[in-house]
Amino acid sequence: MSPQNPYLGKLAVLYEDYGDIAPFQQLADQLAVPLRNSVEANFDQHEAFFLCWRDGCLKLLDKELLKKGGMMVEIEPREGEQRSWPAPKDGALAKALGRKTKTVVDATTGWGQDSLHIFRMGYGLLCLERSPVMAALLADGLQRLAQEEWMQRLQLHPPRLLAGNAIDLLATLPEPPDCIYLDPMFPPKRKKSALAKKSMMVLRDLLGDDEDKDALFAAAMQATGKRVVVKCPDYAQPLGGGKPSDSFHGKLLRYDVFLKN
Ligand SMILES: C[S@@+](CC[C@H](N)C(=O)[O-])C[C@H]1O[C@@H](n2cnc3c(N)ncnc32)[C@H](O)[C@@H]1O
Incomplete structure (x- = not known):
């Protein structure tokens, strides 16, 4: 596996012999991974993960999902989240983002679920x-969000996405945001948590843990x-070895707040 391309041998773009092949080839070139065709013998014997367009969405598949389905950036609110804007x-x-906060940078957007929650609450x-695969899935999700009837009716634009390492990108922000939100991957407590x-398990398998969390926190x-x-x-x-100013608890998780002096 090339150190330059963490996806090589793990991921391919899959063309299911339907529609224009050009965007599939373009995505494969962009990510520097092979393009496989589902009509070829043993097409699924080389990589563990596939990206393809199904049902109008860009989806990530593992072998289990090859026959049906796929994981995509969900633009519908999660259970318990409000629909209104x-x-x-x-x-x-x-509470963790803070009452006076208006602008937020989500430095670890991943599947975009926290970002979309933050967006729907009306924050800038x-x-x-940093993962080009996740960035491609997110770009597709944000494009679908822009087409939603409620977004168009309220003349809203989806949040802007920058692909790259936040450790570098944060240093180039034209204005400091009120809040920077981090949700890096922590090692699981047990090998495979049933919960x-x-x-998220696929994200871990594909990308591994985020070993540079402390550097990201410092940035x-x-x-x-x-x-x-x-x-x-x-x-x-x-993170960072210090004591947070405040912590807010959710189900099996915690939001630690660190105030800038
Ligand atoms: C646990 S996931 C985030 C899940 C996300 N909060 C959600 O609601 O879907 C962590 C993501 O952060 C990204 N990430 C980790 N460190 C990063 C960095 N330094 N710069 C940019 N992205 C980073 C990883 O590639 C991964 O996609």
Whole structure:
């Protein structure tokens, strides 16, 4: 496996012998991974993960999902989240972001679920993501969000997405945001947690743990205007080795708040 391309041997773009092949080839070139065709013998014997367009969405598949389905950036609110815009700023996440916060940078956007929650609560939001695969899935999700009837009716634009390492990107922000939000991958407590969502387990299998969380935390403390919020499992030590100013607890997780002096 090439150190330059963490996806080589793990991921391919899959063309299911239907529609224009050009965007599939373009995505494969962009990610520097092979393009496989589902009509070829043994097409599924080389890589563990596939990207393809199904049902009008860009989807990530593992071997289990090859026959049916796929994981995509879900633009519908999660259970318990409000549909309206702006949704009320309540719950542990909103408390951690802070009452006076107006602008947020999500430096670890991943599947975009926290970002979309933050966006729906009406904060000004910028999304950062370093994995080119996740960035491609997010770009597709944000494009679908822009087409939603309620977005168009309210003349809203989806949050902006920058693909790249937040440790570098945060240093280039034209203005410090009120809050920088971090949700890096922590090692699981048990090898395979029955409680972990499949989409998160796949993310871990594909990308591994985020070993440079402390450097990201330091970059966020440097770049923020007022605070950094870190989402972590309830068993994890606070990032950066310091003591958070405040912590808000959710189900099996915690939002640690670090205020800038
Ligand atoms: C646990 S996931 C985030 C899940 C996300 N909060 C959600 O609601 O879907 C962590 C993501 O952060 C990204 N990430 C980790 N460190 C990063 C960095 N330094 N810069 C940009 N993205 C980073 C990883 O690639 C991964 O996609």
